[in-house]
């Protein structure tokens with residue numbers, strides 16, 4: 001395996017060991033020149049050995065069958081030419097939030113901390129589609145043009161980043177903030193103000 005593939009295997013093992021995704025949920029991809037390496041479908045992120053290789057337009061070049069969300073990863077790359085990696089997980093608190101009624105679909109979590117505002121920013125909710133439903137591709141691509149991280153309704157987060165660590169950081173930060181948000185549900189909170197958020201982006 002290449003060094004890049006080794007990094008995917010290492011990241012999968014780390015996410016799985018820390019229960020950021022469990023069972024056979026979640027998927028990871030990384031750009032490798034004009035190809036994309038993806039985790040195979042139906043394989044635990046904690047037990048990766050071989051990766052699937054697709055062309056940028058989705059042709060299966062080698063390896064096992066790719067994740068059923070390959071179309072979603074490719075949509076994120078089309079929308080964000082600067083992105084080199086995409087991570088999707090079923091992190092518990094993020095999934096819980098993705099199932100809640102009454103969310104602001106344009107931004108489901110308040111900016112409770114500076115780190116969240118810097119790593120994630122606005123997190124829009126993508127309307128429910130069954131896993132692997134390729135009809136979500138066009139909408140996800142449109143939403144990803146404005147946002148590097150999305151929350152799939154009744155499903156989980158997906159984030160693109162400049163490298164594997166950045167994409168994973170975004171998903172992990174969504175999970176931590178979702179957890180804090182749920183811990184504080186019956187408590188009055190003071191999220192950062194729009195001015196405080198804007199100052200972090202300068």
Ligand SMILES: O=C(O)[C@@H](O)C(=O)COP(=O)(O)O
Nearest residue numbers: 025026027041042067068131
């Ligand atoms: O929720 C699903 O089924 C997929 O989004 C997923 O997380 C795991 O599917 P594969 O990547 O096809 O194993």
Ligand SMILES: [Zn+2]
Nearest residue numbers: 025026131156
């Ligand atoms: Zn999933």
